[in-house]
Amino acid sequence: MRMLRKDSGLISALALLPLHAAVAAEPGVNALNYPGPTWSPYVVGAGIGVLSWLTFYFSNSPIGASSFYAQVSGFIGKLFAKRHTNSLTYFKDNPPSVNWELVFVVAIIIGGAIGALTGGEFTNEWLPPMWTARFGDSLTLRAVVAIAGGILMAFGARLAGGCTSGHGISGTLQLNLASWISVICFFVGGIAVAMLLFKL
Amino acid sequence: MIDQRKAVPQSAEKSAPLVAVAPKLLAGVVFGLAFGFLLQKGGVGKFNVLIGQLLLQDFTVAKVMLTAIVVGMVGIFTLHHFAKVKLHIKPTRLGANIIGGLLFGAGFALMGYCPGTAAVALGQGSWDALFGMAGLVAGSWIFAELSGWTKRTIENWGDLGKVLLPDLLHIPRGVFVVIFAVLLTAGLLVLHQYFPR
Numbered sequence: 001m002r003m004l005r006k007d008s009g010l011i012s013a014l015a016l017l018p019l020h021a022a023v024a025a026e027p028g029v030n031a032l033n034y035p036g037p038t039w040s041p042y043v044v045g046a047g048i049g050v051l052s053w054l055t056f057y058f059s060n061s062p063i064g065a066s067s068f069y070a071q072v073s074g075f076i077g078k079l080f081a082k083r084h085t086n087s088l089t090y091f092k093d094n095p096p097s098v099n100w101e102l103v104f105v106v107a108i109i110i111g112g113a114i115g116a117l118t119g120g121e122f123t124n125e126w127l128p129p130m131w132t133a134r135f136g137d138s139l140t141l142r143a144v145v146a147i148a149g150g151i152l153m154a155f156g157a158r159l160a161g162g163c164t165s166g167h168g169i170s171g172t173l174q175l176n177l178a179s180w181i182s183v184i185c186f187f188v189g190g191i192a193v194a195m196l197l198f199k200l
Numbered sequence: 201m202i203d204q205r206k207a208v209p210q211s212a213e214k215s216a217p218l219v220a221v222a223p224k225l226l227a228g229v230v231f232g233l234a235f236g237f238l239l240q241k242g243g244v245g246k247f248n249v250l251i252g253q254l255l256l257q258d259f260t261v262a263k264v265m266l267t268a269i270v271v272g273m274v275g276i277f278t279l280h281h282f283a284k285v286k287l288h289i290k291p292t293r294l295g296a297n298i299i300g301g302l303l304f305g306a307g308f309a310l311m312g313y314c315p316g317t318a319a320v321a322l323g324q325g326s327w328d329a330l331f332g333m334a335g336l337v338a339g340s341w342i343f344a345e346l347s348g349w350t351k352r353t354i355e356n357w358g359d360l361g362k363v364l365l366p367d368l369l370h371i372p373r374g375v376f377v378v379i380f381a382v383l384l385t386a387g388l389l390v391l392h393q394y395f396p397r
Contacts, residue, residue, distance in 0.1 A: 030257060031248045031249070031251060031252025031255055031257040031258045032252065032257055032258060032397060034246070034248035034249075034252075035243070035246065035248070036243050036246075036249060036258065036260060036397050037241065037242050037243025037244070037249065037260050037397075038241050038243065039241040039242060039243075041242055041243075041260050041263035041264045041267065042263060042267050042388075044238050044239070044241055044242030044244075044264050044267075045242070045263060045264040045265065045266065045267025045268040045270075045271065046267055046268070046271045047234075047238045048235065048238055048239075048264065048267075048268040048271075048272070049267065049268045049269070049270065049271025049272035049273075049275065050271060050272075050275070051231060051234055051235060051238070052268070052272040052275070052276065053272065053275040053276060053279060053285075054231060055231050056276055056279065056285040056286075056288075057279060057284060057285055058227050058231075059224060059227050059228060059231065060285070060286060061228075061288075062288045063231075063235060065314075065315040065316035065319065066315040066336070066340075068315070068319075069315060069333070069336040069337050069339075069340045070340035070343070070344065072337050072340075073337045073338070073340040073341040073344065074344070076337070076341075077341060077344070085344075088344045088345060088347055088348070089344075089347040089348040089351055090343060090344040090347035091344055093347075098225070099221075099225075099228075100224055100225065100227070100228040101228070102228075103225050103228040103229050103232065104228040104229075104231060104232040104235070105232065105315075105316070105319050106229075106232065107228065107229045107230075107231070107232025107233045107235075107236060108232045108233075108235055108236035108239070108316060108319040108320060108323070109236065109319045109320070109322050109323040110232075110233060110236065110323060111232060111233040111234060111235060111236020111237040111238075111239075111240065111320070111323065112236040112237070112239065112240045112245055112319060112320035112321070112322065112323025112324050113236075113323035113324065113325075114233070114236075114237055114240075114323075115236065115237040115238075115239075115240025115241050115245075115320075115323070115324065116240055116245075116323065116324035116325065119240075119241065121240070121324060122324060122325045123324055123325040123326050124325040124327075125325065125326060125327065126327045126328055127328060128246075128247030128248060128312065128326065128328065129248070130247055130248040130251060131247060131312070131328075142328055142331065143328075143331045145310050145311075146310065146311045146312070146328055146329075146331035146332040146335060147331050147332070147334055147335035147338070148307075148310055148335065149306075149307040149308070149309070149310025149311030149312070149332060149335060150307065150311050150318075150331070150332040150333065150334065150335020150336040150337075150338065150339055151307070151335045151336075151338050151339035151342065152303050152304070152306050152307030152310065152339065153303070153304050153306075153307025153308055153310075153311060153314070153315070153332075153335070153336060153339060154307070154315070154335070154336040154337070154338070154339030154340040154342075154343065155300075155303055155307075155339045155340075155342055155343045156299075156300045156301065156302070156303030156304030156305070156306075156307055157300065157304050157315065158300070158339075158340060158343040158344075158347075159296045159299060159300030159303065159343065159350060159354065159355075160296060160297050160299075160300030160301045160304060161290045161291075161293070161296065161297070161300070162290060163304065163314055163315045163316065164265075164308075164314040164315070164316060164317070165314075165315065165316040166290075167290075168265060168314075169265060169268050169269065169272065170272075170288070171289075171290060172265075172269050173268065173269045173272035173273040173276060174273070174276060174287055174288065174289060174364070175273065175364045175365040175366060175373075175376065175377075175380070176289050176290060176292070176362075176363070176364060176365075177292045177360070177363040177364065177365055177368055178289075178290050178291060178292035178293065178297050178363070179290070180365065181292065181294065181297045181298060181301065182297045182298075182300065182301040182304075183301070184301070185297065185298050185300075185301025185302045185304070185305060186301050186304050186305045186308060187254070187305060188301075188302065188305060189301065189302035189303065189304065189305020189306045189308070189309070190254045190304075190305035190306070190308040190309045191254050191255075191256065191305070191309075192305070192306075192309075193254075193305065193306045193308075193309035193310065194251055194254030194255050194309035195254075195255065197309060197310070198251065198255055199255065
């Protein structure tokens, strides 16, 4: 009974997503009212550019992030259904292993923590303030939307062959046609859905 | 350094004991730390900066990416010219790039972080990134389940193979890099002029 009520609450919360937005304090949230970067974007961009030289030269690897999640899903799959996991086309072509990209993304988490702590920016919060301003303080709503977004994004990344790092930085800087098409589509899809969510 | 790696066949590298791959993994850790640190300082681990870009209010993401592309491109093509690095080109598949790209974008707007910046967000204590990361693992699994089908269908639609922009336009790579670097820098100057952030 309790479970049922929780579920129906969730469903109504989702159905009311646009309504939540409508009753939020300010219609049309402004991203510039919230904290921005601490370093110049040009310094950071140049740093990432130089970092890409180093990863190509020393590791023979382009910067990328999305395949980390595919590897983790492969490890979990192997834990519960080894034969089935090994039979899937994607894992036949890309067998999960402890490799460069796996440790690279784990290290990104630590690098992000060092950046935040050295700048006094460690947030320790479950809901981004800009999200709360628009959709209220339901953690369930945020969780459902973020999980759904993650599922769509990972599926899209695997289909397109990369993410904002693999295509958006490493592929575009190599002048790869696939990457320029993909990254333009990332932003077309992203802008359309973000406008629906935050501007309507 | 590159020659050494060339001598190791791909399959041997995969099944090599941890000791043999440890230096490569250690390099991955160092570069990952630097990447995460830079992204955090660039503000792109922040929900409002990422969503702000999609709302065309905050152009930090575009500035970071375009600068990285200009600097990265000039260096990588110079190193490649002197045979110091190998290029890593993924094939162009119009159907998969476009459909996958649009799905990715829709997911990006819902989640508010992308795969790399979610890791940064988690590091800086934005715990909602955990939900998104769980979704990313689930979505990767769903793709793997359907990967036999996508390989037979969507991934064959408009399969052009490995194509670089200069080859498509029949312009020598070096010339293209110089022209493109100038154009992208001009784009950055325009962004800098019209968008304070």
